[in-house]
Amino acid sequence: MADGAELVIRDLRATVAGKEILKGVNLTLGAGERHVLLGANGSGKSTLAYVLMGHPNYTVTGGSVEFAGQDLLALEPDERARLGLFLAFQYPKEITGVTVSNFLRTAVEATRGEKVSLREFSKLLTGHMATLEMQPEFARRYLNEGFSGGERKRNEMLQLLALQPKLAILDETDSGLDVQMRQLVANVVRELASSNTGFLVVTHYEDVVRQMQPQHVHIMLDGRIAMSGGLELVERLGAEKSFDWVREEVSHGAVN
């Protein structure tokens, strides 16, 4: 899937279990841009990711989202995926009896909208698994069943590489990984970015942010984007070691 696509989120509101979590999110990602989303635990980052992908537990109560020129919120999750949206899950599900390789082939065919020969698929799979330093046996295991935290994340990255989306949301794909693996994640981001895949990356790691060289950094606070800027926000966070200053500056109206 070549080329990126623009994502425009306007005043997005959403609830889960009757509780409002997203309270008016505004965010625009140009085609092929790399954005980082930071924010304290519980600020709503995963919720935003899920709502964009169409998670059944979340209810959109207001606002709009446009992706690749289409009304994203009107589409089923699988239609969103076929349009080129991808979410690497913070907690991917275990699916018994479905092998990594069977699932991935079905997904590649679904997103491409055409059959992929076994030969072509094997080549693609072997290549991506090598990039991610995964053992070949991995492809025969059941999806996420008994995977370690790191293996789950690697598996999400494998899907990302295989599906080549227009825009990838990575929800803490780097959490629970060692420095070396985080480096690998950053490399994958850079590699895909060079073919113009856009990124919205939720992370808590400074090193990842630096390595992926985002054009924009956003900080989420209580279900809104409280602050947007560049790498200087990351530097400031690194120095302050907490998000308290964001809250203070927002409440004093010193935003942007």
Place this chain on the structure above:
Amino acid sequence: MSAATGFTVDQVRALAARHDEPAWLLEQRLAAFEAWQAAPYPSSQDEDWRRSDFRHLDLERGLPLVTPNGGAHPRPDAADAAGFLSFCDGQLAAQRLAPELEAAGVVLCPLHTALRTHGDLIRDSLMTRCVPVDEDPFTRLHAALWTAGTFLYVPDGVTVPAPLLSAVQLSHGGVAALHHTLVIAGSGAQVEVVEESSGGSADRTLSVPVVEVLAGSGSQVGFSAIQTWHHGVTEVAHRRVWTGRDAQVRLTVGSLGCQMVKSFVGAVLAGEGGSAKLAGIYFPEGGQHLDYTTMQDHRVPHCTSELLFKGALYDRAQAIFRGVVRVRPEAQQTDAYQTNNNLLLGQEARADSMPVLEIEADDVKCSHGATLAHLNDEDLFYLRSRGLESGTAQRMVIAGFFEPVLTTIPLTSLREQLQQAVRERIAQH
């Protein structure tokens, strides 16, 4: 009682005469028949029987025992098997055994044929301890009237390199089919057997199979029994493995057909150091009713048994799983596990799961678990987020649900046929 109605002693005698059976066998049949007549149905108070009512079978009215009707005998498609034995309408239809196995002393033939060559062995084993004649009315009926049988003998130390197939088919209904399967594996023998039952019709059709697998010391034996009977057939089945010292056995049962099934699946751990794996899948639809009693019967110390039964149910289908783990007082240092997973796919489908632990020894590790679930939206969302349409995602999750059991079936052709049958059933709903 007139000869025209009911199962009759004449049927028993005619059967024995037709095959020129030895006197001991006729005696076994007659005694079983007499006992069956005295009590043709199990008591509705009996825990194992009270959830399935078989009175609709109208056994007093009897049924003709299946006989050849001159129809075509489809040859099993089993190129990947080391040998097969195929019965149609109670008669041998085809057989093959790799010559090198025959030379090694492996015997795969109709039970009636084997009576002439291995009479003593059969007399010693046939419904004597693994599935005893007097277990219940249906074992008695079977002992009295078993019509044809599969006999497999693997001598000590012989390894059968590829699975063997036993196929039991009915070209028509309105009959009683009582097929006996006796597998005897010698010390250190290794063999995998697959038994497939199919056919029948909506006419009152009764299948009462008994499978006895005797696994000698240190042997490794696998047995898979798959039924894809017509949806009008009723089956009452007893399938059991008996383990010798250090034997490793696996018994897998699969159920796709039948209107009503009562199935006893068990392992008797009778030799120290033995281990047994029991596995089952069931995938009923419409008004199909499946009732399982499983038994992990630990009689001696240092044995392990593991059970995994998985069922998915459409429409109004009903499944009952009663899983008994029995650890006798002598059976110290037993490890026994039991898992039953049910996936409810139909609005009115029902699954009941009842673990029964009868533990009489004190140094025992024993656990059981049962789950009852619907398709999980979050699981489906994960798959759909990768571009899979809702239907594709559902098919994948349901088919995957059965995989851990299906992958234990060694005969590739049969496994793939079952996987295909599972996919077709999913596609029809």
